[in-house]
Amino acid sequence: MGIATGEWHPANSSRAIPAVLREDGILLVAAEEERVLASAVPERTEISPRVGSIPRRVSFPDGSVFETRDNDGIDTYLRGKRGARSGLIHRLEQFHPRLILMTLAVILLATTIYRFAVPVLVEVAVLVTPPFVPELIGSGTLASLDRTILKPSELPEGERQAISEGFSKLATHSKGGQGAYDLYFRDGVIGPNAFALPDGSLILTDDLVKLANGDREMILGVLGHEIAHVEGEHSLRQLYRAAGVAALVMLIAGDVGSGVEDILTQGGALVALSYSRAAEAEADRRSVELMRAAGYDPAALARFFVVLEDKLGDHGDASILSSHPGTPQRQQDIRNYAAELEGRLQAR
Numbered sequence: 001m002g003i004a005t006g007e008w009h010p011a012n013s014s015r016a017i018p019a020v021l022r023e024d025g026i027l028l029v030a031a032e033e034e035r036v037l038a039s040a041v042p043e044r045t046e047i048s049p050r051v052g053s054i055p056r057r058v059s060f061p062d063g064s065v066f067e068t069r070d071n072d073g074i075d076t077y078l079r080g081k082r083g084a085r086s087g088l089i090h091r092l093e094q095f096h097p098r099l100i101l102m103t104l105a106v107i108l109l110a111t112t113i114y115r116f117a118v119p120v121l122v123e124v125a126v127l128v129t130p131p132f133v134p135e136l137i138g139s140g141t142l143a144s145l146d147r148t149i150l151k152p153s154e155l156p157e158g159e160r161q162a163i164s165e166g167f168s169k170l171a172t173h174s175k176g177g178q179g180a181y182d183l184y185f186r187d188g189v190i191g192p193n194a195f196a197l198p199d200g201s202l203i204l205t206d207d208l209v210k211l212a213n214g215d216r217e218m219i220l221g222v223l224g225h226e227i228a229h230v231e232g233e234h235s236l237r238q239l240y241r242a243a244g245v246a247a248l249v250m251l252i253a254g255d256v257g258s259g260v261e262d263i264l265t266q267g268g269a270l271v272a273l274s275y276s277r278a279a280e281a282e283a284d285r286r287s288v289e290l291m292r293a294a295g296y297d298p299a300a301l302a303r304f305f306v307v308l309e310d311k312l313g314d315h316g317d318a319s320i321l322s323s324h325p326g327t328p329q330r331q332q333d334i335r336n337y338a339a340e341l342e343g344r345l346q347a348r
């Protein structure tokens, strides 16, 4: 079966020999008596493009040319060839290696920025943050939380009064002093929780107070822990980190702007943030120090974690447990530090 019939012209000759173009593993031109006039692998031949009804020319490496008016025959042959190529090779061609390299480079760059640049930028941002920024974030966050997930506290006034007094005693011994902190009582859907905003606002939920079941020192231990998060500027740091990561994501996605602002002012993000283990350990130790300084049981915080685990088990996912895993190790660390402080102070 031939691809097309036509004439073959030897190299540098005007002779025209009737011939058939065939594919037989290779592309070959055969004369009537099956004599092969020219042959080559298809890649080494050149087929002229279709232009109206002008005869097509198939040039062979030896300089000979096969000429045919059977345009359709040639086209059918070419389509068949492309069809075979549209298998693996064609797909490989669409799979641009350069695109893969670019993608890898972008991922690498983003990872590098995340690992090295974001922590540095966060520290710089914390250093240069003017005092009004935490104020703004704090008040903005509390307002947005009050609109969304928080409700006014329903605790008895006397209960709130007693906790507030203990809290003031703790805050007196903190870095910023009593004036640097405000305690807000709230009810809401976030379960037993307590968290600090960067401006020194601490939010304590009714559920946490109820969970303590009258053990006020336990609550104060938690508040001491939260004061430490403010002292260490942990939440500001976390917030900047989240904003930095979001900015990075949006930079790659091509939309920087409103999203970062949202993260800085929307409360949900802050509640969901969890601190690093180092920040948690630091806050635990500081709670022990503050509680001791205020004349309370230094290890009361450890008691809180015991109660929390007993009452909530593993299904306290919206609670303080998710950001404050009260592992036995952690409880032990708190007790050890309390004992250590006691020993150190008695030895003086």
Ligand SMILES: [Zn+2]
Pocket (backbone or CB within 6 Å): 225, 229, 275, 280, 283, 323, 324
């Ligand atoms: Zn914490």
